[in-house]
Amino acid sequence: MEYLVTSAEMKRCDGNTIEHFGMPSMVLMERAALACAEELIARDKKLKEAMRPFGPVPPANRTLVAAGTGNNGGDGLAIGRLLSQAGFPVDFVLLGKEEKCSAETAAQLKILENYGYRVMRKLPEREYDIIIDSIFGIGLTRPVEGSFAEAVEYINAQDAYVLSVDIPSGIHGDTGEVMGCAVQADVTVTFGFRKLGLVLYPGARYAGKVLCADIGITQEGFLGEYPRIFTWNKEDRGFLPVRLQEGNKGTFGxxxxxxxxxxxxxxxxxxxxxxxxxxxxxxxxxxxxxxxxxxxxxxxxxxxxxxxxxxxxxxxxxxxxxxxxxxxxxxxxxxxxxxxxxxxxxxxxxxxxxxxxxxxxxxxxxxxxxxxxxxxxxxxxxxxxxxxxxxxxxxxxxxxxxxxxxxxxxxxxxxxxxxxxxxxxxxxxxxxxxxxxxxxxxxxxxxxxxxxxxxxxxxxxxxxxxxxxxxxxxxxxxxxxxxxxxxxxxxxxxxxxxxxxxxxxxxxxxxxxxxxxxxxxxxx
Ligand SMILES: NC(=O)C1=CN([C@@H]2O[C@H](COP(=O)(O)OP(=O)(O)OC[C@H]3O[C@@H](n4cnc5c(N)ncnc54)[C@H](OP(=O)(O)O)[C@@H]3O)[C@@H](O)[C@H]2O)[C@@H](O)CC1
Ligand SMILES: [K+]
Structure with missing residues (x-):
């Protein structure tokens, strides 16, 4: 049995994990970033192995992190740092005003600065092999417009492999609706629980392959008040009716x-x-x-x-x-x-x-x-x-x-x-x-x-x-x-x-x- 959560249910669980259980928010963010970085590093390794018989292996994929000012952006910045440390050439762009950054995202910017990374404020005119979409996560509250919409179009126009962090930017976390426009992802790495917006259409189509990463946010975070919707997944098998070996056709109904x-x-x-x-x-x-x-x-x-x-x-x-x-x-x-x-x-x-x-x-x-x-x-x-x-x-x-x-x-x-x-x-x-x-x-x-x-x-x-x-x-x-x-x-x-x-x-x-x-x- 698996819960499918709304943005509000997820935020409550995040909040309880941090406040009730005392898990630092930055630890959750680092685990979220690690899950995404590992997915891309594993993919890169697989691609290189497949190419090895055909000559010299090309250099690592050029990667862009497109980050918003909320915690989704903070995740993206941390993913970029981890990828860069693993040898990927990474560019960073911050979309939105720096003064709007959440405490965690501001902290991620500071870490990047301490390591000597430059974070652009405008989308660069160049092609990327990988784009990390971390503009909006489950904090999206209204239609995507202006420079944010341009960023979404920019990502969709690139011939890149797109990883959306938590949910494709522009998809409503509860309904799967496209809020004006949305990023078309190849893979979405979501955290803790699958959001309803990732399984409902059209969100499910935008999300590509969905991976749900364990970052230390567990069911205990609901503090006994569980989400409304559940589903079964491949591991669930206990629902078949029990069959009595000594049964007859009357027994089976x-x-x-x-x-x-x-x-x-x-x-x-x-x-x-x-x-x-x-x-x-x-x-x-x-x-x-x-x-x-x-x-x-x-x-x-x-x-x-x-x-x-x-x-x-x-x-x-x-x-x-x-x-x-x-x-x-x-x-x-x-x-x-x-x-x-x-x-x-x-x-x-x-x-x-x-x-x-x-x-x-x-x-x-x-x-x-x-x-x-x-x-x-x-x-x-x-x-x-x-x-x-x-x-x-x-x-x-x-x-x-x-x-x-x-x-x-x-x-x-x-x-x-x-x-x-x-x-x-x-x-x-x-x-x-x-x-x-x-x-x-x-x-x-x-x-x-x-x-x-x-x-x-x-x-x-x-x-x-x-x-x-x-x-x-x-x-x-x-x-x-x-x-x-x-x-x-x-x-x-x-x-x-x-x-x-x-x-x-x-x-x-x-x-x-x-x-x-x-x-x-x-x-x-
Ligand atoms: N510790 C945790 O909790 C963890 C959270 N995690 C991550 O955090 C994500 C949730 O973060 P979040 O709540 O900060 O929201 P997020 O989606 O980044 O964006 C909100 C920002 O966007 C803005 N905004 C909204 N709509 C807009 C629009 N249409 N156009 C323009 N602006 C708009 C809004 O500003 P405002 O509405 O105030 O203008 C706000 O600044 C979650 O998806 C996961 O990735 C993980 O790290 C695990 C640990
Ligand atoms: K996103």
Whole structure:
């Protein structure tokens, strides 16, 4: 588990490390500088080794430190000093007025002066091999303009390898927004914790490769008041449902998947396949009779309960199917027909099992507010509350919340938590950075996945995974976080083979089955 922090959360942690624990600020700065310098020295060594067979190795890379007056600039000046001492030819330029320098940055200037370095006040007209971007870090408070904007353009116009210190200058630390203009980095070395601006788009694009350096700022610096958002990274493996060796198909759960409509068998098939490939014991699909042949051909492992018109017999068949299941998922390719509405109504009112609501089932809730209100009401009462996962993309979320899609995107974190609390649900807001909110206010941001997954059927696969994990006994929030994480990993494997252009939803289910052995191997 890794925290993703806002600028304010990071500053609080920095501040506590310095004031509460007594770690001198200059020590942190020196460690930050060392982490960046080591990255560049290692790169230089690698380049030289690669060039050695082809003749004399060229001299060290000419480097420019572009420093602002805040502590980010102080980091940059210290990096330049360390690189120079390691043999790099380094030029320094200070942008902004010297009298505005923070105490630490003023101290770094003094150290440079003591060693006899010259710090320019204007950008030089020459080409560099490496540029250290340390104009602004997490102290950026407003759009970048004037001479600072010129400096950003200067850096971006150079054919240099750019290392951004902490965050590319011009990127908002909390939102990833470009504040007027921003440095395009090749690598960003960030300190302590990854800033949200480095993982949210477009910031993630500007940051290049992101390395998170340990400079002695640890979780203890939060003094028990932890950041709001967390994610999982490659080291996290403990989220897979425990598998009992003596288990049978009943132990691993029975999923009732209510999906598909006339002419929409694919959504049902994709989703049902994902249920089975996530480890659930059985899946029974409730779908129109016209999908029977396709389903039985494509996925003979799935059981079927079909319907045509909404009759008392159909209702009875649904009731029996619901009684059989441990988990119910409703929505993929479901349509908004009168039958679909009746089925959703019956599921919401007559069942208590864990429930996943997706796609058209969400749209039906938006259009029939009385159903939504009743669901909210039931979820607020402990006796009628069930394990619940909702999976809207921003468009569906907007319809549910009565807001425009861009309003949802701007306030995604706050709205996800608001709706998670309202529905006492694991609330998934899908997107390039999918969020999962819990009713208690936990917020998970998913960092796996890629643009190739923005493809028809991808959400149906996610619903299948969520149902499969829930059927194996995972609680809603754990299943939701694990589900989006695995879904994204499957997408990343698919994109690795086919590129982001070629990924289809079917690839996601295929990759899912290849993913588990890999995860289990790493667990051992
Ligand atoms: N000990 C620590 O805490 C450690 C901190 N560390 C490092 O410190 C960084 C944070 O440092 P920071 O807080 O000094 O802010 P920073 O990003 O350097 O810039 C703020 C300056 O820019 C100015 N300014 C802002 N926006 C502007 C604009 N648009 N246009 C023009 N000016 C603008 C603002 O001035 P003002 O708003 O007052 O005008 C202020 O002078 C952090 O990212 C990390 O690299 C590491 O060394 C580890 C230890
Ligand atoms: K920077």
């Amino acid at each position: 029975k999923v009732l998947l209510i999906a598909g409509s006339r002419g929409m068998a694919g959504a049902c098939e994709l989703s049902a396949a994902a249920v089975l490939k996530s480890g659930a014991g059985m899946v029974r699909a409730v779908t129109p009779e016209s999908n029977r042949v396709i389903m039985q051909t494509a996925l003979p492992e799935a059981m079927l309960t079909t319907y045509e018109k909404w009759t008392p017999q159909a209702e009875e068949k649904l009731r029996e199917a619901c009684a059989w299941a441990n988990v119910i998922a409703v929505g993929p390719g479901f349509g908004k027909s009168p039958e679909a509405l009746r089925i959703l109504e019956a599921v919401l009112k007559q069942t208590m099992q864990p429930l996943i609501i997706d796609a058209d089932a969400l749209n039906l809730l938006s259009e029939h507010r009385e159903l939504l209100d009743e669901l909210i009401q039931r979820q607020q009462e402990p006796e009628t509350r069930r394990e619940l996962i909702l999976t809207p993309h921003p468009g569906e979320f907007g319809r549910l919340a009565g807001k425009k899609t861009d309003e949802i995107q701007k306030e995604a974190a706050a709205l996800t938590l608001e709706w998670a609390a309202r529905l006492q649900a694991a609330f998934i807001c899908k997107g390039a950075r999918t969020l999962v909110g819990s009713p208690e206010g936990r917020l998970y941001m998913n960092l796996t996945g890629n643009s190739g997954m923005a493809t028809a059927g991808s959400g149906d696969v996610l619903t299948g995974i969520l149902a499969g994990l829930s059927a194996q006994g995972m609680h809603a929030f754990d299943a939701a976080c694990a589900g989006v994480y695995l879904h994204g990993m499957a997408g990343d494997r698919a994109a690795h083979k086919k590129s982001e252009y070629g990924v289809t939803a079917g690839d996601l289910t295929l990759e899912l089955e290849a993913l588990f052995p890999e995860l289990l191997k790493k667990l051992q």
